[in-house]
Amino acid sequence: MYPQENNESPCEEDTSSGSAPLSPLPTFDKHIRWPYPLERIMSCASSDAQRDILLLGAFTTLGSTMGWHVRCAYGGKMISPCLQTFVSALSASGKGVLSLVRLLVEPFHDEIRKEALEKMACYLREKAKYDALGKERAKAEVPVMPPNKMFLISGNNTGTGILQNLMDSDGTGLICESEADTISSAIGSDYGHWSDTLRKAFDHDRLAYNRRTDREYREVKKTYLSVLVSGTPSQVKSLIPSAENGLFSRKIFYYMPAIQHWQDQFDRNDRDLEETFIQMGMEWKEKLKTIFMGGIFTLHLSDGQKEEFNRLFSQLFMRSEVTNGNEMSGSIARLAINICRIMEVVAMLRVLESGDIATSPHLSPDPGTSADNLKDHIISLWNLAITDEDFHAVLSMAECLYRHATHILSFLPATEVTRRSNADRDALMECMERQFTRTEFLKKAEEMGIKPATAATWLKRMTKNGLVENKDGKGTYQKP
Incomplete structure (x- = not known):
């Protein structure tokens, strides 16, 4: 017997115990064949979830090195493959494998x-001279201290410190931390408060700072900062206290389920995975020379690919409105940007599989290249295409990443009077036909392990907020 509509009460709503959703969150398609070295990277995983986070970690780290x-x-603007990825899991859930992908860029x-x-040692020698x-110094030129360049930037940093690191490195870098608290503690410190830097970096915005004491002004016109962080669900709230501060919608989220049984940690082949990833990192360093010497590679989707891309995200946007109101709208818009960024990485890796990238069928000189430059093989601007197989592979990740982000959203404080939705409600609504009855809705909820009283409350609130329509006042509902 299901609860009557007039007996529903907000206090009856609940979610799953702890941080796990009632319905398992989806994983990426295991049958996709990704370009090298992605398949080799994922082969080091011991579970589907580990495969997924190694893939996301590889996209983030490899993409970060491609930069502009x-x-x-x-x-209306050029976006480069600079991702901000957050993997959330309970302790000892296997997320530690993510630290291996850092070795790809070390x-x-x-x-x-x-x-x-x-260069610093040379400067110090010149400065000593x-x-x-x-008194002869008046006739000599003062040595100039070189920039303190790096690629891996510490998350344990001050607001000015991270700006200095980025400006010394021409706006490019990667923050890679295994504990989200490292970043959240730094942001929350007296000299922290650089969450705005992360928000601006997502859009490649200009960064600058000014010091009154020594009249120092520094700026970088474009920022190419990537972030790869892992942490527990409670650390999500420490780093992103509210969905309204803009960090939430810019992140790619993945929630790893808890390990339910003991796993043998003795490798039969006595492999040292760190050595494997260091070797791949050395290979990648050499591949980067090909990219840097090649110039600029601009991804162009075909008209058909653009149409399919827009159709999928239009459906996701409408679906999000039904279950979340406008709270996930920004996340959908920025998920589309992140999917484009992943496509850039995959398309570039596919081109690099060719011994000579100039012979790749997925690469062509920019139409504006002069005939003389084409004749002399002096090409600095390239048009990059993505195969339909790779396009669909990346696009298929959107549904999974949306579901994971929706679940992470449930960890954060609600920004409205009503309780926030979660991945379970989204999954429930996705199971329903466009037109359904209240009985069908509650029955499906019970099959998914959701309390009927909770589902009844969800249905009442969605109807009240205009997210679903009560067609006849007798228990028949319709999605927009």
């Missing part, structure tokens, strides 16, 4: 640091 060299026109970072340290000149 790879781009796509979207929304050789690149180490090379930058080696060059920076050599200059200081020893005595």
Whole structure:
């Protein structure tokens, strides 16, 4: 017997215990064949969820190194593959494997640091000679301190510190932290407050700061900062206290389920995964030289791909309105941007599978390239295409990432008087036909492990807020 409509009360609504949803969240399609080295990276996982986070981690780290060299026109501006990814899981759920993907970019970072340290040592020698000149210094040129370049930027940083790191590195970098508290504590400190930097970096915005004490002004015109963070559900709330501060909608979220049984940790092949990833990192450092020497690669979707892309996100946007009101609208809009960014990474990796990228069928010189430059093979602007298979592979991730983001949203404080929805309600609504009865709705909820009283409250609130329509006043409802 289901609860009567006039007996529904907001206090009856609840969610699953702890942080886990009642219905398992989806994982990415295991049958997709991704370009190298993605398949090799995912082969190191021991579960579907680990495969997914290694894939997301690879997109984030590899894309971060491409910077402004790879781009796509979207929304009237050029966007590059700079992702901000947050993997949330309970302790000992297997998210630690994510630390391996940092090794993919450490050789690149180490090379930058080696060059920076050599320049600093040279500067110190020149400065010592200059200081020893005595009165002759007036005739000599003052040595200039070189920028302290790096690629991997510490999340344990002050607001000005992270700006200095970015400006010294031409606006490019990656924050990669295994504990979200490292970043949230830094942002919340007296000298922190750099969450605005993360928000601006998402859009490649200009960053600047001014110091009154020494009249120092510095700026960088474009920012190419990526972020890869993991943490527990409680750490999500520490980093993003409200869905309204803009950080939530800019992140790619993935929620890892808890491990339900003991897993053997002894590798039969005695593999050292760190060595495997360091080797792939060394390979990637060499691949980057091809990208950097090639110039700028601009992804162009075909008309058919654009139509399919817009159709999918239009459906997601409408579906989100039904179950979440306007609270997820910004997240859908920015998920579309992030999907474009992932397509850039996949398309570029597919091109790199060719020994000579100039022979790749997915790459062509920009139409504006002069005939003389084409003849002399001097090409700095390229048009990049993505295969239909790769396009559909990336696009299929949108549904999964939307569901995970909706679940993470349920961790955050509600911004309205009513309780916020969660992934369970979204999954329930997705199961219903466009027109359904109240009995069908409550029955399906019970099958999914949702209390009928909770489902009844959801239905009442969605009707009250105009998210579903009561067709006849007798228990027949219709989605927009």
